[in-house]
Amino acid sequence: MSAASAAESASAIQRSQVDLLDFIDWSGVECLNQSSSHSLSNAIKQGYREDEGLNLESDADEQLLIYIPFTQVIKLHSILIKGSEEEGPKTVKLFTNKEHMGFSNVSDFPPSDTAVLSPDNLKGKPVVLKYVKFQNVRSLTIFIEDNQSGSEITKVQKIAIYGSTVETTDMKGLKKIEDN
Numbered sequence: 386m387s388a389a390s391a392a393e394s395a396s397a398i399q400r401s402q403v404d405l406l407d408f409i410d411w412s413g414v415e416c417l418n419q420s421s422s423h424s425l426s427n428a429i430k431q432g433y434r435e436d437e438g439l440n441l442e443s444d445a446d447e448q449l450l451i452y453i454p455f456t457q458v459i460k461l462h463s464i465l466i467k468g469s470e471e472e473g474p475k476t477v478k479l480f481t482n483k484e485h486m487g488f489s490n491v492s493d494f495p496p497s498d499t500a501v502l503s504p505d506n507l508k509g510k511p512v513v514l515k516y517v518k519f520q521n522v523r524s525l526t527i528f529i530e531d532n533q534s535g536s537e538i539t540k541v542q543k544i545a546i547y548g549s550t551v552e553t554t555d556m557k558g559l560k561k562i563e564d565n
Contacts, residue, residue, distance in 0.1 A: 413454040449529040458551040461519035463511040467543040476530040
């Protein structure tokens, strides 16, 4: 493969990655330790996440545990997590297909990937994930372990998840065949 065709295939992979917002199963989304007045919707929902005045904020301490199920199986490519230089997330652990995680058992499971966010990431540079570990994703759990300054409150301005769908079947639209 020539250098030119290698570069072309790399850019084609990038072009096929989309914001997976439309594939989030909103009825199942959860966020543990979120402030009631600064909830996850501020960072993840279209329109809200573009407003820099709105944030997701942690409540009792700096940690946040976010569960995002999808309406269909996806392949995850990268994640964008924006926040301030001081209170923005620092260590972010990502888990695939793990339901009902809590702060008590989050350390029992090895993460699919761990990212330490840089100032560039907090300004909007996506973190490219270990693609092979994110091939058949039905749900994503994001554990924000700490923040940049070690303060009690973590603030997240925007979360965007990029990847592609594995199939086009809407699993919720399928009806179980009844035996007559």
